[in-house]
Amino acid sequence: MSTTLLVFFALAAISLLAAWRVVTDPQIMHAGLWMGLCFVGVAGIFLLLTAEFLAGVQILVYVGAITTIILFGIMLSDVEEVQPQEPPFYRFRRRFGRWWQPALPLLVAAAFLVALFTIYGQAGWSDLQPVGPAASTPAGLDIPAIGHALFGPYALPAEAASVLLLSALLGALVLAMREETLRVFRGSPGSSRVLQPGSGMAGREVNAGETDHPGQDEKKEVGAGT
């Protein structure tokens, strides 16, 4: 067994174990950290695929940014984890009330596994070796090539992606802003009825003066609605 293969198996094992813990760890904070580890492992796999640039981006974006945001999200949302100690099967049973339903997610995931493995096998990809020299970066993953492509033929999609990121940034800001802050931006609540985009999912009209305890209002609403 060659060294690369050993490295691959090590990275794959670490990533998969981390991914398993993401799904099962009862502590959501730990799950977030496991996710970071999994991303690092995937970055290693990228390196084995000679995609150095992508590996770097993976570390920067996934490990650096996304994991951090998620950890912040966990801390800011400031709520107990949903049924942390329940085993998944019991959780499903309580949710659907049928004995066979806990098996469904497992079944679906297994079906994906079997189907994709079969398709890959049929395509003859299982033992395929790379064309060209093994260690060198192919032209398609070369950093200058990616740069030329990104600012050449794919300049427009790249710009669209930047607009998407900007709007996501603004959207996230507006969504997450507290209502008091929003009111400052909106000016004084002159008319008594205002639409409240920041106050949540429903976006319903609320009397501007009555939003001091949104949580309590909502509980009443939910109770009446169901």
Add this chain to the structure above:
Amino acid sequence: MIPLGYFLGFGVLLFALGLYGVLTQRSAIRMVMAIELMLNAANINFLAFTRYLYPDDPRGAIWAIFVMTVAAAEVAVGLAVILVLSRRRQTIDVDAAEEMKH
């Protein structure tokens, strides 16, 4: 050298784990994490196919970059939504957001 099938197999396993996670979790944040795992699995496929089948084509890498961009945007907006949800409901259980049910 490692055959293509190993990378693909790793991608599929990661994807299936993410899938299982999305289906079993009630916590919105946990679901977002599981979705990130699935996106990573997709990226592995893009790069593996580029490396093994289309070594001269930069499109696979470009796709992977776009996947990462969209994932970043998704996480930002998704977590903002989760934050608002947790503020108003005191929970991040996705099943608590059920106004549209009726």
Add this chain to the structure above:
Amino acid sequence: MAELAWVAAALPFFSFLIQVFITGPTRRRGDWVGIIATAASFILSIGVLLETTAGVRTGSSFLWATMGDRTFRFGYHVDALTGVMLVVVALVSLMVHLFSLGYMEGDVRYGRYYTILSLFTFSMLGLLLADNFLQLFVFWELVGLCSFLLIGHWYEEKANSNAAMKAFLTTRVGDIGMAIGIFLLYSATGTLQFEEVWHSVSAGLLTPATITAVSLLLFAGAVGKSAQFPLHVWLPDAMAGPTPVSALIHAATMVAAGVYLVARSFPLFSASPTAMYWVAAIGGFTAFFAATIALVQEDIKKVLAYSTISQLGYMFLGLGSGSLVAGTFHLMTQAFFKSLLFLASGSVIHALHTQNLHEMGGLYRRMRWTAWTWIIGSLAMAGVPPLSGFWSKDEVLLAAYHSGRPLLFWLGLITALLTAFYITRATWLAFFGRPRDEEKFRHAHEGDWRFKLPLGVLAIMAAFSGFVGSSWFGHPFTHWMETTLPSGFHLVELEPAGIVQLLALAAAVLGILLGWLVYGAGVVSRSALIRAAGPVYTLLKRKYYLDELYGWLFVRTTVALSWVVSVFDRYIVDGIVNLIAWFSTQLSFATGDFDRSVIDGAVNGVGAAFSAGSQVLRRAQTGYVGAYLLVLLGAMAAGLLVLAFIVD
């Protein structure tokens, strides 16, 4: 000018964007943007019409998407049919924009209303300009969306939002058929461009069975959109929307899209006698069927709604009888006189705040302008010469007469009589006689120019637009349509038949006379008439019980299915416990008050079983994200498994 036809559709789109992003949902600044854009579209459309009727056919498209070696194009195509439709849609839309200035004044969502009007105008013009089936389908769904949004404009009331959903879901039934038809067409021809499809039809590249199947599937979409039997149930409910919207969407333009689809695909349809037969049969039956319901409606808008269904049936009758001219000509004239009638009824509703005909009466004295325009519209619809409806109805009946289907011809003729009767009834109840609600009558008043101008313009069109197809001027409309057909197709020249014209005229006059005798002169007592009609009257009043039937059919089967599920659940899964309980219940039946127990028990048991069953089926709509995801991903996995193990 014809090369700029796409600008006509682009203008309302920009107006839509401006209203969404700049003028906002509540302020009334966006209305003029929409009016100016629509007016510009209208002027452009006239230019297009003038050129296309001179024989110009043009279009261009660009590559939209490539999938492997398959390509989809996006573009526009104009010919005389497009030209006529563009003018009709732009003009009616412009008039509705103007009318809404007054009608919607002070509405909570005034800006939103105008925004969606712009979107609708864009989508409808886009639908007309489409040069392939896929693009047509996209705009087809867009107009459906606008219809949904506008029917539910006052969504605070549950009935309105229900009506919007009913319209959306009912048309969806037809749209599924249409989508399958388009898929089938694509798999058979490898293209969706109109020109190329017609070419493969005329070159005989398609089997007759495929042509028939595609035609019938496309027709299913048309049946849904144009509210033909059996999918007509949504249109009367769609009257929940603001009246100008009913005039624009549910009388003149969107509902006519189905007719336009069949007219546009005429080379395809005319290659299949079976499909043509079904188009004619469904059209003829719907025309008669809806006209009978319109006889007894109390709501002025419902009368017009059923009359719209009936007139749309007429168009399909004309098309199915092999006459492209008859169908499209009636489509044009109907758009004018029906939108006129709807706007006039809107003016009445605005003045009286009621839609009930029995609360109106005598309005002629108060609202001269509205009354006169309404009368012009109703005479046009009844088919009185020389107004527009006379010429087009004549054309339809002539086509039916020549098609060798006497039953459909007579059905059309009787419908003409019924049409004249019910519109006379509505006219008399609303505008003449004694005011039946003094309080409302005293407050009735004519609106200002915002009401009068659109009514006047549309009255002129309703009166004179028929001349383009009249024999007095040598049938220019026929020549226009001749130019729209691809090479290899020819219009069937219809021998004018004096008998048909005579019968049509007689039916119209007889219908008006009968209406006047019953409602005007009072020669026949209405209550005596109702008594004499007895069960028929009830049947019509309840709209042939179709809503009840659909409710029963679909709800009951659902409940029955859920009952089966619940029986399985309760008696097999939970087995023995319930069995014992059941035995003890039986025992108590025997020992207790037998009579009451059996009857009560059975009733309650059935009730309980049903409610338990519906509880089970309700679970499919859990509202749980996880459950939805499970179904979604499960279906995807199943598809992948099929791909892996069954398809090579």
